[in-house]
Amino acid sequence: MSSIRVRFAPSPTGYLHVGGARTALFNWLMARKQGGTFILRIEDTDVERSTQESVDAILQGMEWLGLDWDEGPYYQSANFPLYKEHVQGLIDSGKAYKCYCSAGELEAKRDLAMKEGRKPKYDGTCRQRADQPPNDPFVVRFRAPQSGVTSFDDLVKGTITFPNEELDDLIIQRTDGTPTYNFCVVIDDAIMDITTVIRGDDHVNNTPRQVQLYEALGFPVPQFAHVPMILGADKTRLSKRHGATSVIAYRDMGFLPEALMNYLVRLGWSHGDDEIFTREEMIQKFDIANVGRSASVFNPDKLLWLNAHYIKTGDPERLAKLLIPFLKERGIDPKQGPDLAAAVRTLQERARTMIEMADAIKFYYHPPAAYDEAALAKFGKDHLGAVYQAVSDKLVSTPASTAAEYDSVFKDLCTEQGWKMPQVGQPVRIALSGGTQAPGIGEIIVVLGKEETLQRLAAIIRKL
């Protein structure tokens, strides 16, 4: 049994967006699951719109997600001579012909057809043309069958059949001599021995044309798997106006790659009621047969939930490393202050993104510049001085080193003084962090250290 070969073939006209990433993911999963080969191919036949920056952005996105490829990146632009050769071959065998209709004429005919409610397809003007004006610009068209049907068995959608009357003679080479997409994919997929073409279902309509080309060229037709689109909240194709679509933008918003991967794999695919998948589990459980047939709406809330999950269960040391750039942006140098991983640990259950984590972690590195006055007022500013002093004294006189030990220091103090816990805990939280939303008091003190804690208590006493 020969092993499968799949490919992800983005065109470098922008960054890697979530739709593309999921297509890449399904390809990668299929290859990894079956021990096949995952190929990356850059479809840059549109010289005008293709840029190196886009190529870099796409590679960066894939690397961030951990979608490693086995071959490539190959560039279609490197294959131009090969395409030309095949175009000529098709012309020689009468399966393609030169068309001298101008782009303007064609456009006018198309508009007219649309207006009259007809299918806007090429009318075949040059199909039987005998003369070949030597100096006129021309395109090359594929001579497509005009009757019968073309069908293929799609791995996710089942058998799809198109009447050939619907398909016109598509252009395979432009006036400037460059080949077009539908032709290049076929040649490339054929010469790269691609066994399974997994791509977005916006390509279903291209498939019958490609099948015809495979046949005309004498290449074996690969298997196809068209995965449904990803839609925005308004159920139209996901685009910038729905918010971030770039994979890298999600990184910058503080998402973890494993969270995005997990989110993406569940969009259109499922394995029973499972929601959380490690990379290994995805690979092990993935089956293209379980990919759904209908489009799905991108749900940022669920992504956020997954991200929270991975932050909660992640390794603090790793999270600390990932957090550093976010801290830098906020002018925090994690070397000046408590151990970052220790600080991270106290916020893992409280932050849903690295941004939230970075914002919440600030107070460990900078003493509060201001206090939540409204909250302070609630506890009666007059008594606060005594409370802080008592806490400070108790801390000095009682040995403690773990969060639990510090917590019991506070409990003991409350018992001794007849205070209620919230009356002490909240003010102390404000003294240490500036506000009322923070990790547990004991946890904070352990991270901050007793010395710093006492200093912050002294500071607030001075300001009362």
Next chain:
RNA sequence: GUCCCCUUCGUCUAGCCCGGCCCAGGACACCGCCCUUUCACGGCGGCGACACCGGUUCAAAUCCGGUAGGGGACGCCA
């Protein structure tokens, strides 16, 4: 307009191929309660869907037909 595809809670989905276990299960979100020194986490519970109409059948979310709605394609873009 024409062709192709799709249609289970607001959203992601299980179930559908091989009808009965489904007066439809899970997850996100939302609401309530519990836990709790704050905020969270967590636990428990609630809300909430088989697009519609016909047919087949003892029995249909599951099979068949139609209707409606949505998406996609119709490019010398990919």
